[in-house]
Amino acid sequence: MTARHAVALALAGALAACDSKPAPRPVAAAPVAAAPAAPAPVQDAKKPGEPEWSYSSVGKRDPFRSFLSENARGQGNLTTRCATPLGRFELEQLKLVAVVTGLEDPVGMVEAPSGVGYSVRRGACIGKNGGVVAAVRSGEVVVSEWAMRADGTRDRTQTVIRLPKEAALNLEE
Numbered sequence: 001m002t003a004r005h006a007v008a009l010a011l012a013g014a015l016a017a018c019d020s021k022p023a024p025r026p027v028a029a030a031p032v033a034a035a036p037a038a039p040a041p042v043q044d045a046k047k048p049g050e051p052e053w054s055y056s057s058v059g060k061r062d063p064f065r066s067f068l069s070e071n072a073r074g075q076g077n078l079t080t081r082c083a084t085p086l087g088r089f090e091l092e093q094l095k096l097v098a099v100v101t102g103l104e105d106p107v108g109m110v111e112a113p114s115g116v117g118y119s120v121r122r123g124a125c126i127g128k129n130g131g132v133v134a135a136v137r138s139g140e141v142v143v144s145e146w147a148m149r150a151d152g153t154r155d156r157t158q159t160v161i162r163l164p165k166e167a168a169l170n171l172e173e
Contacts, residue, residue, distance in 0.1 A: 082125035091127045106136035
């Protein structure tokens with residue numbers, strides 16, 4: 001029994017030592033004559049005259065909302081899109097297949113991806129962005145349209161749709 005009592009006392013002593021705080025270290029006394037004046041304590045509190053800062057979102061856009069949806073809402077009133085069948089296609093999807101010049105009002109023929117051909121003259125509406133045919137020249141059709149930039153401004157761009165090389169070679173004959 002004495003061995004059991006000795007083990008229990010050792011265990012109790014070890015557990016009691018875990019709860020106690022370590023003894024503070026002795027601080028070496030500094031010479032009084034060499035000690036400079038202690039600096040004033042730094043105050044973490046704000047000055048009494050300063051207002052508390054707060055964020056106001058008035059007049060700022062929501063950073064989590066897409067700017068494209070805002071632009072689409074703003075253009076809901078504008079009818080810049082073409083109501084013609086050519087308004088369903090992007091300009092890159094259309095292929096110029098023929099140009100008739102020598103007339104007072106030249107005519108171009110574009111082919112849609114579905115294989116249907118459409119004649120276009122100067123001033124005709126063409127493309128999804130509401131483009132207008134600016135000129136029909138020998139071997140090309142120039143389309144002028146308004147493009148929406150990322151910052152919301154609109155720029156006028158001109159796209160040239162040209163005849164393919166093999167069709168353009170037949171113009172020389």
